[in-house]
Amino acid sequence: MIKVKNLKRYYGSGSTTVKALNGVSFEINKGEFVAIMGASGSGKTTILRILALLDDATSGEYTIRGLKVSSLPEAERSYYRLTQVGYVFQDYALINEMTAAENVYILSMMEGKSKKESYKVALEALEKVGLKDKHDRIPDELSGGEKQRVAIARAIAKKPDIMFADEPCANLDTRNSEQVLDVFKDLNDNYGQTIVMVTHEPWHVKYVDRVITFKDGVMVGDEWVEDR
Numbered sequence: 039m040i041k042v043k044n045l046k047r048y049y050g051s052g053s054t055t056v057k058a059l060n061g062v063s064f065e066i067n068k069g070e071f072v073a074i075m076g077a078s079g080s081g082k083t084t085i086l087r088i089l090a091l092l093d094d095a096t097s098g099e100y101t102i103r104g105l106k107v108s109s110l111p112e113a114e115r116s117y118y119r120l121t122q123v124g125y126v127f128q129d130y131a132l133i134n135e136m137t138a139a140e141n142v143y144i145l146s147m148m149e150g151k152s153k154k155e156s157y158k159v160a161l162e163a164l165e166k167v168g169l170k171d172k173h174d175r176i177p178d179e180l181s182g183g184e185k186q187r188v189a190i191a192r193a194i195a196k197k198p199d200i201m202f203a204d205e206p207c208a209n210l211d212t213r214n215s216e217q218v219l220d221v222f223k224d225l226n227d228n229y230g231q232t233i234v235m236v237t238h239e240p241w242h243v244k245y246v247d248r249v250i251t252f253k254d255g256v257m258v259g260d261e262w263v264e265d266r
């Protein structure tokens with residue numbers, strides 16, 4: 039589904055150049071739940087942002103379902119990013135003045151769906167993350183784990199080809215982290231959702247199929263998890 043070939047991302051120039059990614063190649067197949075791990079500064083967020091089309095590579099090639107997204111014109115990249123890519127941020131990125139349902143349906147509305155249709159899609163997504171009964175709560179009335187599950191509902195409401203999550207449990211305690219990871223696992227097991235998640239936590243490995251490890255901008259490990 040995803041093919042990455044010799045991807046590089048350099049920041050700055052001359053003697054101060056930071057080689058955040060220094061030639062990375064791998065493939066991710068449909069239906070995989072992949073964790074990207076590695077020390078701080080190893081390039082995890084950089085690769086995720088490039089894969090989600092939130093950032094450009096300095097060089098290299100990147101295809102999704104055969105489509106060479108690395109060289110698409112910006113308008114097409116934006117459309118793909120908006121309609122096909124789900125992204126879950128560490129800090130949820132919810133709008134405080136809006137209810138859970140409104141946070142989820144705003145993207146469908148932006149895509150041009152009617153309010154009624156968008157609301158229906160939002161409630162279905164909230165049901166998948168176990169929050170249908172809290173659809174009218176604003177973020178301040180939700181726990182951290184619930185907020186992150188609303189953010190996941192927002193990501194899945196557009197039925198994305200692939201879902202990216204950048205340290206989605208970084209601000210959560212163990213109980214809330216487990217609830218969020220259970221939602222990802224359910225989406226992966228029961229809906230075949232392809233998920234790529236950056237994490238620091240070794241115990242998260244038991245939820246995923248595969249662990250890709252980065253060090254200093256290169257890939258140093260790619261292992262399948264045996265008894266998930």
Ligand SMILES: Nc1ncnc2c1ncn2[C@@H]1O[C@H](COP(=O)(O)OP(=O)(O)OP(=O)(O)O)[C@@H](O)[C@H]1O
Pocket residue numbers: 049050056057058076077078079080081082083084085
């Ligand atoms: N906008 C930027 N300008 C300059 N350097 C950057 C920029 N963004 C990232 N870097 C550098 O690129 C390298 C990789 O950063 P990245 O955020 O991908 O690491 P990470 O593995 O996600 O780290 P963490 O686990 O701390 O989030 C780091 O050395 C970082 O300082």
